[in-house]
Amino acid sequence: MNRFSQKSTNQFYVFIILVLLSITILVLDHRYKKATQIRSTINDFVVYPIERLSNLPKLFIEEAIKESNDIENLEEKLSLLRKENLDLKIKLQELESLKGENIRLRKISKESSILSKKQTIVKVINTSASPTKKIILIDKGKKHGIFVGQNVIGTSGLVGQIIEANSLSSKVILITEPTHDTPGQINRTGQKVIVSGSGDKEKLIINYANINSDILVGDEVSTSGIANRFKPKIPIGIITKVGDNLDAEFKEVEIQPFEYPEKMPELILIWDYMPKEDNNE
Amino acid sequence: MNKFFAILLSLIFSVILTISTFPLGSFSPDWTQLFLIYWILAVPLSIGLFSSWIIGLILDVVLGTTLGINALMYTTISYLVFKIHHIVRYITIFQQSIVIIAILVIKITFILWIDSILNMSNYNFSLYWSCLSSALCWPLVFYSLRAIRRKYNISE
Numbered sequence: 001m002n003r004f005s006q007k008s009t010n011q012f013y014v015f016i017i018l019v020l021l022s023i024t025i026l027v028l029d030h031r032y033k034k035a036t037q038i039r040s041t042i043n044d045f046v047v048y049p050i051e052r053l054s055n056l057p058k059l060f061i062e063e064a065i066k067e068s069n070d071i072e073n074l075e076e077k078l079s080l081l082r083k084e085n086l087d088l089k090i091k092l093q094e095l096e097s098l099k100g101e102n103i104r105l106r107k108i109s110k111e112s113s114i115l116s117k118k119q120t121i122v123k124v125i126n127t128s129a130s131p132t133k134k135i136i137l138i139d140k141g142k143k144h145g146i147f148v149g150q151n152v153i154g155t156s157g158l159v160g161q162i163i164e165a166n167s168l169s170s171k172v173i174l175i176t177e178p179t180h181d182t183p184g185q186i187n188r189t190g191q192k193v194i195v196s197g198s199g200d201k202e203k204l205i206i207n208y209a210n211i212n213s214d215i216l217v218g219d220e221v222s223t224s225g226i227a228n229r230f231k232p233k234i235p236i237g238i239i240t241k242v243g244d245n246l247d248a249e250f251k252e253v254e255i256q257p258f259e260y261p262e263k264m265p266e267l268i269l270i271w272d273y274m275p276k277e278d279n280n281e
Numbered sequence: 282m283n284k285f286f287a288i289l290l291s292l293i294f295s296v297i298l299t300i301s302t303f304p305l306g307s308f309s310p311d312w313t314q315l316f317l318i319y320w321i322l323a324v325p326l327s328i329g330l331f332s333s334w335i336i337g338l339i340l341d342v343v344l345g346t347t348l349g350i351n352a353l354m355y356t357t358i359s360y361l362v363f364k365i366h367h368i369v370r371y372i373t374i375f376q377q378s379i380v381i382i383a384i385l386v387i388k389i390t391f392i393l394w395i396d397s398i399l400n401m402s403n404y405n406f407s408l409y410w411s412c413l414s415s416a417l418c419w420p421l422v423f424y425s426l427r428a429i430r431r432k433y434n435i436s437e
Contacts, residue, residue: 011330011363018334018356025338026349030399035348042342047296050343054297128303130345132404164345171345179402 040142043166051137051169055125118271120144125169127262134177134197136160136261141168146269149229153268157235157258158182158223162269174261175236176201184236185224189214192224195236195255201262204237206253213251215242221255231270284435288320288327291426292336296343307407310415311385313340314358315422318381321362322370323430333359346403350395354388361387374423378416385412 029035126137140146142165150162152172160180164171175182176197184195184206191213193206209215219239225232235258243252261267295316302309313336320328337355341348361384362369369380389408396404429435 011360014330015356015360018330019353022334022337022349022353022356024349025352026347026395026399029348030401038338039342039348042339046339047342050293050296051300053293054300126300126303129300131303131306131309132408133345135345 040166120269134174154259159261183226187220204255209251310418319426378419382416
């Protein structure tokens, strides 16, 4: 099977060649970002099937749990959903009239009316797709038009953005990842803040809020649209704690996010916002 | 051919184990490395350096690291293990676990070193815990793979 390891000297040369090859790829990928094609090829042909395979036992268990749910429980759920649906329908009617009014007003103020709402619902395949980072795997990819940088939301707020798009699956980095920062603003005052992840899935933090700034517990935080990374006005979370240490240089602010993507089976991708490519890395 | 498929399937299984132990974070054992070390120890001519390199590249994609880090380390570790397999295959499991710790400490030191050179901060020092958990899992890997090897009669 292997002709590479027959002689010791031969093996040594192979070793040196492979080390040099690895370093070349390393430099190509890191410095010039040229290895994306290799990465997505390997992903499509090798890793994606394995990931799907590894997901099978979990699917079976979930299916079994679903099967064992008794009918009463389901009926109760059904009635609840019916009620919710009715409420939503009523709200939708109000919204329709508001939408018309909004378009009219926008026409008056000579602004373009961007109200098209193409959305894609995606399934989460793996809720932890990296050993060190908060990254999840979803079941749609380049084939469905998904692109790197696309905003990912849940039903009530921001979840994250796409960082890697392969042909049949993509990876989403969550806003709770400590190395990920989101440009945000406080809805009440309009103050711009940088929201960072803390690694804890129920906590986001604002590291650099001035000690004099007007931030109160209960304020809602949403995306500001600065840096063109995220669409403006997507809700992020609600402020749960504001540190009152007057000696510190910055206020300690903690935010509870609206979304817990680790628990959600489905996420939403939005299409009406294209992040502008910039090279600030 | 039988031998080839048994080894291939076991390696695919190790990747599945790696993916499903992601939630453990830095404590998750380095399954593929353990499987690879076992096959090199047991059947030295079964896995060459080039195959190790390919496996490393696949692991890079699975783990989402910069392409090449794991390829480099898997090649290096395979070469190292191949050089010392005459000694390691004849010592007890407990002693082998200690050798595994030593090998993985070398591997992780190199990974952290490359990581800091490239200034990526993909990893931190807690990654060293995986040496310990891998060494603890080594007897499990060893006995189960030996059972497979004996059942399918894989030898040189």
